[in-house]
Amino acid sequence: MTGQERAPLLEALNRFKDMRIVPFDVPGHKRGRGNPELREFLGEKCLTVDVNSMKPLDNLCHPSSVIRDAEELAADAFGAHHAFFMVNGTTSAVQSMVMSACKKGEKIIMPRNVHRSAISALILCGAVPVYVNPGIDRRLGISLGMSLGDVKRAIEENPDAKAVFVNNPTYYGICSDLKSIVKLAHEHNMLVLADEAHGAHFYFGEGLPVSAMAAGADLAAVSMHKSGGSLTQSSLLLTGPAVDESYVDQIINLTQTTSASYLLMSSLDVSRRYLALRGVETFRRVIAMAEYLRAEINRIGGYYAFSRELINGESVFDFDVTKLSVHTLDIGLAGIEVYDLLRDEYDIQIELGDIGNILAYISMGDRSLDAERLVAALSEIKRRYERDKSGLLTQEYIRPQVVERPQKAFYAEKEPVPVEQSAGRISGESVMCYPPGIPVIAPGERITPEIVEYILYADEKGAMLTGMRDASLKTIQVLKEG
Structure with a gap:
């Protein structure tokens, strides 16, 4: 790697601090002077670099100087063709790569144990999921990866699909055969998207599973703030050589903030240098x-x-x-x-x-x-x-019954019904324990007795259930019948 000892954005922020510029711009706390309580809590050093986009500091919406240089160093460090700094979390990175690969009505092959951000991307862009049920370890009650045979079958049955989505790894550390999936998908002119929310360290550790870019994937969403050491909410979206990065940039700018945090971006720059x-x-x-x-x-x-x-x-x-x-x-x-x-x-x-x-x-x-x-x-x-384990649920992953595509179900007319009485109805919302944030039910899927049992059991045990409109968790939104 060349030039990895540099941190262009950090260097620019340090130069800016030395200039003692009078701030008649945002943010309104004016380097902390306007909010003593905030300054006392976060510290003056932190607030002096909580600044707005300006010429010497570049602009994340259209990087042309120090942010561009920092992104180029990140791309080099991660073996990518291009790297985008993301400040709306890896959720935004996942959504951007799905929306870059698929338009409304186009198919994407993916495991059902994806993060809620991938399901949300389908709702946003109208893509149609072709779910590959992951393997299940029945003793542990966890979902595993996608087998190559199952992916091959899904590709053969859906030759018009635009992309294959892979978790690399899952929250629990499980990895699919990413290299072979990439080879297979590329043979059928499909892009490969990797959710590497939990795999930033794959790019720098020894004896670890293959990283998405090393495996030849086209897009990868990497949570630098998890194992990479940057600030919470900072992330990277990596692209391979076959991807039109200017189009990806346009997709990112549909949803990413125009007021990018320099605290988050500089943490990406510093953490990239440390890892490299x-x-x-x-x-x-x-x-x-x-x-x-x-x-x-x-x-x-x-x-x-x-x-x-x-x-x-x-x-x-x-x-x-x-x-x-x-x-x-x-x-x-x-x-x-x-x-x-x-x-x-x-x-x-x-x-x-x-x-x-x-x-x-x-x-x-x-x-x-x-x-x-x-x-x-x-x-x-x-x-x-320690006590007797009889009566404990063991099954974590429940195979979905997909009835309607997520976008249509999410925007359909809905009504609330008690969770206990919802079996047989079509869900209009997602329900998940967070973390890990993998929906047990997503919009457009039929609610089964097993799902009802899971929701009630998880709530009873004190799991943090999210996604339901009803904050009391008593009712679930379902599609109106008739």
């Missing part, structure tokens, strides 16, 4: 910590911290060993119950708890002392709270 120069050694430590924690948690007994032993060459083609996913049902506790106990009783905040598992996100900022604290807490939770 120190990423290999950084993620070597992350992997070592995750492997240590996995071994220690499995030594407790009752828990199952799973890893590469799940690889089967099909629905689990590879596994991201930085993901510390732990199955909890064998100690008689749902994952969300262990999640709550860790936070409420031990002051430990993990990433998620679902019906059967927890996920602790291991990254560059974790310390050995904190790792030991997590192991000790899990051991004590088992000792204090």
Whole structure:
């Protein structure tokens, strides 16, 4: 990599600070002077670079100087043809790549266990999903990746599809055979889009699954703020050489803010430089910590911290060993119950708890002392709270019954019905536990008794259910009949 020691946007912001410019522009806090409470909370250093787009600092809507230079360095570091800085989160990056690939009525092949942002993209642009049901690990109750055979079948049955969408990896670290999917899709003139919300480290670590750009994907949405170390809400949208980046730029500007945060953009610039120069050694430590924690948690007994032993060459083609996913049902506790106990009783905040598992996100900022604290807490939770596991739900992924395309269902006439009485009706909204934000039901899908049971059970266990118009979670919006 050439020039990766530079951070053009950071350098420009430092020059700007030295100029002592009098601000008669926005933001209105005027470098923090207008809001002492905000300055005290965030600090003067932070607020002096919370500035507006101006000539010396470039403009994210049409980069031509320092932002352009920073994006070029990011593209080089990630092995992409072009990199777009995204400040509306990876949600915006996912939506932009779907809308860049598909127009209204065009098909896109995707796994059903996509993030809500992908379903929202279908609602926004009117594309039609061709769902490939992921594999399921029935013991763990989690969805896996797409097998190459299932993708091949979907392509052959839908030769007019415009793109194939792949999770790389899933929240739990599961990877599909991305290289082979790319080869197959390109042979049928389809683009490949990768949701790499949880895969920024693939570009810099050793012994990790293949990154989207290395596999030849056309577009990839990368959450730098997750494993990449930048500020929350900052992300990258990477493109390959076959993509018209000027068109992607137009799509991005349909929804991305015209008041891009320089705090977010500079964090992308600084984090890219850090990963390019120190990423290999950084993620070597992350992997070592995750492997240590996995071994220690499995030594407790009752828990199952799973890893590469799940690889089967099909629905689990590879596994991201930085993901510390732990199955909890064998100690008689749902994952969300262990999640709550860790936070409420031990002051430990993990990433998620679902019906059967927890996920602790291991990254560059974790310390050995904190790792030991997590192991000790899990051991004590088992000792204090272990019970018989009968009566616990085990199934996380429920195969959907698609009746109507998402956009049409979302904008159709709807009415609220009690969740308990909704089986058989067509959903007009999404319902999901967040995190991970994967809809258990999406607009246009038939609500089944299993889905009703899942929603009621998740609510009872204390999961954070989102997507429903009714904040009390008592009713769900369904399409009007007749």
